[in-house]
Structures are given as structure tokens and as C-alpha cells.
Amino acid sequence: MSAAQTVSIAAVKAGDVLSPISIPITLQRLVMEAGANRDLSLIHHDSRVAQATGAPDAFANTYFLMGMFERLMRQWAGPKARIRKIGPLRMMVFNAVGDTVQFVGTVESVDKAAGTVSLDMWVQSARGKTVTAKAVVELGD
Amino acid sequence: MSEPSWGLWGTWEETETFLGKEIGQSTGPDPVEKGSIRRWLEPKEFACDIHTDAEAAKAAGYEDLVAPASMVFSYGIAPYWRPGDKPAQIDDEPTQIPIPVIFDVPAPCDKSFATSIEVEFFEPLYPGDVVTCTSKLVDIKHKELRVGKGAFLRQEDTYTKQTGEVVAVSYLDIFRFVAPESEGASS
Numbered sequence: 001m002s003a004a005q006t007v008s009i010a011a012v013k014a015g016d017v018l019s020p021i022s023i024p025i026t027l028q029r030l031v032m033e034a035g036a037n038r039d040l041s042l043i044h045h046d047s048r049v050a051q052a053t054g055a056p057d058a059f060a061n062t063y064f065l066m067g068m069f070e071r072l073m074r075q076w077a078g079p080k081a082r083i084r085k086i087g088p089l090r091m092m093v094f095n096a097v098g099d100t101v102q103f104v105g106t107v108e109s110v111d112k113a114a115g116t117v118s119l120d121m122w123v124q125s126a127r128g129k130t131v132t133a134k135a136v137v138e139l140g141d
Numbered sequence: 142m143s144e145p146s147w148g149l150w151g152t153w154e155e156t157e158t159f160l161g162k163e164i165g166q167s168t169g170p171d172p173v174e175k176g177s178i179r180r181w182l183e184p185k186e187f188a189c190d191i192h193t194d195a196e197a198a199k200a201a202g203y204e205d206l207v208a209p210a211s212m213v214f215s216y217g218i219a220p221y222w223r224p225g226d227k228p229a230q231i232d233d234e235p236t237q238i239p240i241p242v243i244f245d246v247p248a249p250c251d252k253s254f255a256t257s258i259e260v261e262f263f264e265p266l267y268p269g270d271v272v273t274c275t276s277k278l279v280d281i282k283h284k285e286l287r288v289g290k291g292a293f294l295r296q297e298d299t300y301t302k303q304t305g306e307v308v309a310v311s312y313l314d315i316f317r318f319v320a321p322e323s324e325g326a327s328s
Binding site (some may be wrong): 090 | 180181183184185186187189190191197198200201202209210211212213215218221235236237238252254255256257258259260261262311312323
């Protein structure tokens with residue numbers, strides 16, 4: 001990804017689709033993620049503790065979801081874009097070990113005067129729509 | 142190993158006394174640097190050179206290599222161990238992520254989970270920056286959900302860097318509750 005790839009606000013319109021990202025949730029990925037993002041709560045890497053809370057297995061934490069939404073936006077908007085806001089991000093269903101989850105997004109609206117784009121994003125898996133998130137990204141000319 | 146705790150016990154009257162007040166502050170032990178950024182990108186299969194290469198970041202208008210915006214949360218977490226802490230024992234309660242609205246604010250609840258988060262980003266994070274997170278309890282909304290009776294507690298977190306500049310402000314909603322079968326069992 002290089003600076004030249006940054007999307008121009010003039011070229012963006014409501015309804016544009018961000019290239020979706022699929023990623024498998026494995027216990028190894030959750031362990032790598034917990035070590036890197038410092039959320040060491042047991043529900044995110046210990047199947048027994050997660051299941052005792054009613055979850056099907058250890059499940060992805062909020063910081064992973066935030067980071068993956070950032071990746072989705074960054075891959076679409078390019079390196080010069082500034083991520084201004086993520087949220088509300090709502091977690092409705094677990095993203096657990098064994099699930100392949102897909103991060104998806106569309107352009108909700110464009111504010112050319114402010115140079116910002118509002119995005120509507122979500123996570124989907126075989127369990128349905130598991131997470132929803134809004135976001136605001138500032139783009140260059 | 143004992144079971145993890147899901148929150149500090151107390152009455153709703155005690156919870157109310159924390160409303161509008163600072164309930165916690167933590168400073169991350171490590172400054173922003175390339176290695177921790179790479180390890181954060183790795184499990185997300187996230188390839189973007191503004192986060193790994195200073196020249197690419199400068200070409201995109203940043204002062205230096207820039208940390209991903211949502212890494213601010215991780216940089217603001219206090220260490221899980223520091224020199225001088227007592228040695229861990231096998232029966233110790235497992236360490237959870239320190240969320241003040243769960244572990245430092247009393248409530249008559251024995252379970253909790255996060256339902257929603259919203260964050261606005263301001264100043265970018267560059268190598269060498271150190272992040273402090275200051276938390277406030279800003280709202281309490283009582284509610285009965287399918288899982289049990291309790292309240293949504295809203296925690297406002299302000300992330301600043303060593304210069305005092307605000308990096309991000311987030312609002313985290315935590316539902317703290319008692320499941321119907323355990324109601325009245327704890328006091």
C-alpha cells in the first residue's frame with residue numbers, strides 16, 4: 001500500500017462497497033492477539049472459562065474487532081486517510097474459535113465540504129451478523 | 142486456580158456515589174515502538190507501510206512511522222506485573238483487563254459484559270509516545286435484559302500522551318447484572 005493509492009473524496013459515493021476481509025478465528029490467533037493488544041481476560045483465550053459464561057468457546061475481544069475494522073477502512077481508504085471515529089460498535093453475537101468471520105463495509109454518506117466519509121460496517125459469520133460499527137474517515141482531495 | 146471475578150460488589154447507592162467522578166488512571170509501561178506495532182498487525186494480517194516504515198508514513202503526511210489509531214487502547218493499559226509485586230501463586234484470581242467501571246466501582250452484580258464502544262481519534266501516536274488513560278463514570282442506566290437485571294455503566298476514557306495532547310476519547314458501555322437464578326444469593 002503506498003501514498004498514491006489514497007482514495008479521493010471526489011471519487012467516493014454513498015453505496016460504495018469496501019473490499020470485504022475474511023479471517024478464521026483460531027485459538028492461536030486469539031492468543032497472538034491477546035499478547036499483542038494486552039487484553040488478557042480469560043474469556044478471550046481460555047475455552048473453559050468462556051464456556052462457563054455461556055459462550056460457545058473463547059471469543060475475539062473488542063480490540064481485535066476495532067483493529068480489524070481499522071484494517072478494512074485503511075485498505076479501502078489508503079495511507080493518507082485519517083480515521084476519525086469508530087462507533088458505536090455493538091457486539092451482539094460471539095465471534096468464537098472455529099468461526100470464519102467476514103468484515104464488511106459500505107459508504108453511508110459523503111460530506112465533501114468537511115472531507116469526511118461515514119461508513120456502515122459489520123461482521124458476519126455462520127452465526128449471522130455478529131457486530132455492527134459506524135465510522136468516520138477523513139479523506140484527501 | 143480460582144475463578145475470575147466479574148466485578149466489585151456493593152449497593153446501587155454506592156455505585157451512584159461514583160457518578161461523574163474519576164474512577165481510574167493508568168499509564169502504559171512501554172512507549173510506542175515498531176516491535177509492538179508489528180506484533181499487533183500480525184494476528185490481523187494487516188499490511189500497511191505507514192505503520193512499519195517511517196518514509197512511507199512521511200510520504201502520507203505523518204511526522205514519523207505512525208501507530209494504528211486503535212492501538213491507543215493497548216498502549217494505555219498498566220503492566221500486569223512490575224518489579225516489587227508479590228510472586229504469583231497458583232490459587233491467585235486470574236488477572237483480567239483492568240476496566241475501572243467493573244473492578245473499581247461497586248455494584249450489586251456478579252456478572253458483566255461489554256455491549257458497545259465508541260471512540261474519537263485526535264492526535265496520532267508516534268514512536269516514543271507514552272499513553273495515559275483517565276477513566277470517569279459518566280452514566281448509569283438501570284435495565285432488565287434476558288440475561289438478568291442490572292445496569293449499563295458508561296465509562297469515559299480520555300487517552301493523552303506525555304505532552305498532554307489528547308489522542309482519543311472513548312465511551313465504553315458495560316452491562317453489570319445478576320442472573321435470575323443467582324439473584325439474592327450474594328450479598
